[in-house]
Amino acid sequence: MVAYQTVVVGTDGSKSSFGAVDRAAAVASATNALLVIACAYYPTSKDDVERAQDVLGDEAYQVVGSAPAEDTLQTARDRAVQQGATRIETVPVRGEPVKSLLDVVQQHSADLLVVGNRGLNTLAGRILGSVPSEVARKSSVDVLIAHTT
Template sequence: MHKYNTITVGTDGSASSLMAVRTAASLARAYDAHLVIVCAYYNTTGSLLNSPSAEYSTLPVVSDSRAEEYLAQAQAVAEEEKATNVTAAALSGSPVQMLIDAVEKYDADLLVVGNRGVNTLSGRVFGNIPTGVARKANVDVMIVDTSSQAND
């Protein structure tokens, strides 16, 4: 039987990202896996327009304190789903690169993200996080349908 040992999921505090966290936490519980919740943020000292991966930096979290707030919300969701081995990480940088870095750092074998931006014109033209991680990840990627949270 195939088993995931470490699952990484991204959150930006949106309702759709929390749906992805809920899915990842459920999987972590089912597989008895380590769950790593990541929130990428930008230091306010740099320009968002000049970020290395600007095409993937739509609506970024701009402070570490805000990232910590979003991680606390996500951890509460993970607890509701009975995930027991949870790590929260606020990482400074572009969301796509921070998710890929977290996969490597924590030796994850599954990356979970919501599908926010995948079916939008701007997401198709300028890029979006789910597509970016699917292109760059060297592990399984699960893109959770969050269309029921389209108005977040």
Template structure:
């Protein structure tokens, strides 16, 4: 799975070489770490800054308000920090040089949109978990929701069958 030389390619009128900041989320799952590794490979290829985010819920009551089954519900800041440490290590192992990691309180979609806005990201990368499930079709999924809401390019990578 190499990265094609895409410096002359364009996406939405933007040179792909213009990707300077890439955001990816993790919830600590194997699927999300595959998305992190793919994002890290792309960040390394384009010498971009990779921002890895992890959303967390402050209380079990907050977590129970979301009916999503496509994301692991991280409860509390400590597990989120551990997820980020593992993701950052995985990203650096793949070759990403400029890696930042942040936790955000709230749902995964809220956290990712906040990171994209705050960092003025050019590209958001998410895994495909939940996008083809019945629940995902009826209630929405993280990949589908961020694709609809994002002001930057969104890449949905195949992380689950």
């Protein structure tokens, strides 16, 4: 088996996505691969983020501007280092998660994409689609769906 050279993982700041970062970092560490941590976002004003937090509560991590994306990426990087990853790149990507992750995979010539399983077994995920199922269906490289929920 050929070792992975470049591993991409997506994070949105949720506990589940940080679990995926941990798993991707462990794989990258074991194979001395480059770990690329991506965070997709849409620019949002501070006022919009605060209003969303009032309404969404625990789900508010999904509403971020560019600064929170940078904070999320720094937290993910710190976690990856704790898992032993040494070659790490972080990438904030403006746009929706599935397309953003697939673009990062292509831009970095990655050979593994790691995502958490959040939303995979929910009714909304089955009806509307979930990030893990969509990237697994559309990816041209291996996909590891880490059990994070």
